[in-house]
Amino acid sequence: MQQIIPPTTCPSCDSVLDVVNHVLYCREISCAAQATKKIENFAKTLKVKGLGPKAIQKLGVATSQELYSLTKDELGLLLQSERIGDKIFVELQQSKNAPLNLVLPALSIPLIGNTASSKLAKVCLTLDDITDETCREAGLGPKATENLMNYLENNMVSLRAFPFSFKFDKPREVKQSSGVVCISGKLKSFETKAKASESLEQNGFTVKSTLTKDVTILINESGIESAKTAKARKAGVSIVTNLKEFLGELNNGTT
Numbered sequence: 001m002q003q004i005i006p007p008t009t010c011p012s013c014d015s016v017l018d019v020v021n022h023v024l025y026c027r028e029i030s031c032a033a034q035a036t037k038k039i040e041n042f043a044k045t046l047k048v049k050g051l052g053p054k055a056i057q058k059l060g061v062a063t064s065q066e067l068y069s070l071t072k073d074e075l076g077l078l079l080q081s082e083r084i085g086d087k088i089f090v091e092l093q094q095s096k097n098a099p100l101n102l103v104l105p106a107l108s109i110p111l112i113g114n115t116a117s118s119k120l121a122k123v124c125l126t127l128d129d130i131t132d133e134t135c136r137e138a139g140l141g142p143k144a145t146e147n148l149m150n151y152l153e154n155n156m157v158s159l160r161a162f163p164f165s166f167k168f169d170k171p172r173e174v175k176q177s178s179g180v181v182c183i184s185g186k187l188k189s190f191e192t193k194a195k196a197s198e199s200l201e202q203n204g205f206t207v208k209s210t211l212t213k214d215v216t217i218l219i220n221e222s223g224i225e226s227a228k229t230a231k232a233r234k235a236g237v238s239i240v241t242n243l244k245e246f247l248g249e250l251n252n253g254t255t
Helices: 032-045 053-059 065-069 072-078 082-095 100-106 114-121 132-138 142-159 193-202 227-234 243-251
Strands: 017-020 023-026 179-184 205-208 217-220 238-240
Touching (some): 032 053, 072 082, 100 114, 179 193, 193 205, 217 227, 227 238
Parallel strands (some): 179 217, 217 238
């Protein structure tokens, strides 16, 4: 069997490769192949469609910032298609509204992905709020914090060349579920199941169409002990015979 000899230099920039846990890494920051991959990641994360390897090569850009300096006419000329150029131009303009929650993972900073960005959004408002202290407060690990702070220290000028606001979108607070409800049979207190489901969801309940294991309340206004009702009762599920009364008691704090 012929022995496979791994390369010792990068096929793109010819710099010496590092070997870490049998994986080869090119550490040359000016490597063209790395630059293309970073732009690809940037476009993919910000959902800028049409910027694959071939398009990036045609555009001849070395950084993601350069994408925003290209006019619609320049994009069409470089891509040899006015239609594609117009489309990508629109995509780039729309991406300018991207919050820092998306921009940070798009920058290809090691260990700084969507999870780290979401954590930072809980304690920071803008890019300027990111410090060693806020990283620790957000729950980032030491290595992720080091990578992020080093990147910001060395790239702040180039970052400001992006047309972003660099503001985080604050994560929405998820209300605690009041329970999981299944409606069985016809209703008497509501005209339709759709209206009943809407009222239940407004009160924090999750509505299921079938009796799953996570159901905590079964609505049965028919008065008939169906097989579903018997199964629910055996499983310890609460049985409600008048949904409107149940919701009224709930809102009055009597349940």
